[in-house]
Amino acid sequence: MNASKISARNVNVFYGQKQAISDVSLDFDSDVVTALIGPSGCGKSTFLRTLNRMNDTIANARVEGRIALDGEDIYAAEMDVVQLRARVGMVFQKPNPFPKSIFENVAYGPRIHGLASGSAQLADIVERSLKRAGLWDEVKDRLSDSGTALSGGQQQRLCIARAIAVDPEVILMDEPCSALDPIATARIEELIHELKGRYAIVIVTHNMQQAARVSQRTAFFHLGSLVEYGTTSDIFTNPRQERTKDYITGRYG
Numbered sequence: 001m002n003a004s005k006i007s008a009r010n011v012n013v014f015y016g017q018k019q020a021i022s023d024v025s026l027d028f029d030s031d032v033v034t035a036l037i038g039p040s041g042c043g044k045s046t047f048l049r050t051l052n053r054m055n056d057t058i059a060n061a062r063v064e065g066r067i068a069l070d071g072e073d074i075y076a077a078e079m080d081v082v083q084l085r086a087r088v089g090m091v092f093q094k095p096n097p098f099p100k101s102i103f104e105n106v107a108y109g110p111r112i113h114g115l116a117s118g119s120a121q122l123a124d125i126v127e128r129s130l131k132r133a134g135l136w137d138e139v140k141d142r143l144s145d146s147g148t149a150l151s152g153g154q155q156q157r158l159c160i161a162r163a164i165a166v167d168p169e170v171i172l173m174d175e176p177c178s179a180l181d182p183i184a185t186a187r188i189e190e191l192i193h194e195l196k197g198r199y200a201i202v203i204v205t206h207n208m209q210q211a212a213r214v215s216q217r218t219a220f221f222h223l224g225s226l227v228e229y230g231t232t233s234d235i236f237t238n239p240r241q242e243r244t245k246d247y248i249t250g251r252y253g
């Protein structure tokens, strides 16, 4: 039996005729932050999206191989994709709160998934999620204000609270700080540290220092292939592959 939370085996992804990911196998464990790094266009985001079937939303995308969540094939016909995306939540590059109140942004998921038995319990889930996302103190007096009125960094923490509210097992983050200033970025990085114990976290980042700061495992992609995977300290201090070394020393990318 496979003990990993998510296990990808021999994954290929095509956009029409073009192959974007070639034969990638990777495991992701609970309590671990894994960084996906590599030069622009190497397929990091494409691979990340296979982990909760976000590629389904791209008309010409096709995924081959097997991806299992707790041993269960997520591409199986009987898989409920809405349920899957609650279990494997996602935070995007650009914060994308719904044009609704702060409260509703967080309450929506638990409500549609039937996680609260009444309004008091729903309010509890909203409060707990906002606290866990490090946003509660800043918004507790204005929960009915629009989520889109928050600063960029606050919006991103709101999106993290929204993902957390449905009790996910895995959180995927696609360059979650690239639209944020350094202070907001530092808050998100701290938050990733705090969340680490509860979820398997997979983060795509262009920022090598960020990968080194937040992750315990790193996967280096190049031209759609997984070149090297290991502990973050090994990848950054003792890479085995020449291409990894060139990338982390800034020789290309």
Ligand SMILES: Nc1ncnc2c1ncn2[C@@H]1O[C@H](COP(=O)(O)OP(=O)(O)OP(=O)(O)O)[C@@H](O)[C@H]1O
Binding pocket: 015, 020, 038, 039, 040, 041, 042, 043, 044, 045, 046, 047, 058, 206
């Ligand atoms: N919707 C799409 N249709 C066709 N080709 C796509 C699509 N999305 C991505 N690609 C192509 O697939 C390859 C991998 O793209 P992807 O965005 O996954 O790379 P990335 O490593 O995340 O890049 P970046 O760091 O620039 O975001 C690229 O060649 C890209 O042009």
